[in-house]
Amino acid sequence: MSEATDPWLIVGLGNPGPEYAANRHNVGFMVADLLAERIGGKFKRAQKAQAQVVEGRIGPPGPANRRVILAKPMSYMNLSGGPVTALRDFYKVPTDHIVAVHDELDIDYGMLRLKLGGGDNGHNGLKSMTKAMGSDYHRIRFGIGRPPGRMQVADFVLKDFSSTERKELGHLVDRAADSVECLLAEGLERAQSAYNS
Numbered sequence: 001m002s003e004a005t006d007p008w009l010i011v012g013l014g015n016p017g018p019e020y021a022a023n024r025h026n027v028g029f030m031v032a033d034l035l036a037e038r039i040g041g042k043f044k045r046a047q048k049a050q051a052q053v054v055e056g057r058i059g060p061p062g063p064a065n066r067r068v069i070l071a072k073p074m075s076y077m078n079l080s081g082g083p084v085t086a087l088r089d090f091y092k093v094p095t096d097h098i099v100a101v102h103d104e105l106d107i108d109y110g111m112l113r114l115k116l117g118g119g120d121n122g123h124n125g126l127k128s129m130t131k132a133m134g135s136d137y138h139r140i141r142f143g144i145g146r147p148p149g150r151m152q153v154a155d156f157v158l159k160d161f162s163s164t165e166r167k168e169l170g171h172l173v174d175r176a177a178d179s180v181e182c183l184l185a186e187g188l189e190r191a192q193s194a195y196n197s
Helices: 024-038 082-090 122-131 153-157 163-186 186-197
Strands: 007-014 051-058 066-073 098-104 110-116 137-144
Touching: 007 024, 007 082, 024 051, 024 066, 024 122, 024 137, 024 153, 051 082, 051 163, 066 082, 066 122, 066 163, 082 098, 082 122, 098 122, 098 163, 098 186, 110 186, 137 163, 163 186
Parallel strands: 007 066, 007 098, 098 137
Antiparallel strands: 051 066, 110 137
């Protein structure tokens, strides 16, 4: 069972490299970047894993203040499990203190769903994480909707957000970052009732 003093590992899922930076599949990186900005940290290369990390604290002063490691795996999405497991072991993070922030096809654009455990729903980043360490970690699912017409899923997730979507994207990423903070400070049920849409 996790202790209140155990650190949290917040993993933004995405693909490394500037050509992927604005893709729908990289919304997890966008949320991680915003959280890093909020705690005044800069991502640097992890010593023991193929990832970039920022260490810091999230939450109000007092018992709800949490030690966090923000991480962006620098493997490709479908290999995320290796870097996340290495970080978990290095920082001694219980699996239920890991939060994966990722894009979700089966939810309308901009909607959020928070949950603990469950399947991977065909998401290669989650599939890799679950294979490496089981499914008992938290997920913050950021809705990107389904591809239009006959566009292939792989093409859709590796495209940038549309100009219409980009108008709201900053606000939605902000809200997703808020949901991470709420989850850590107040627990899953409170965060679900505040942010699940």
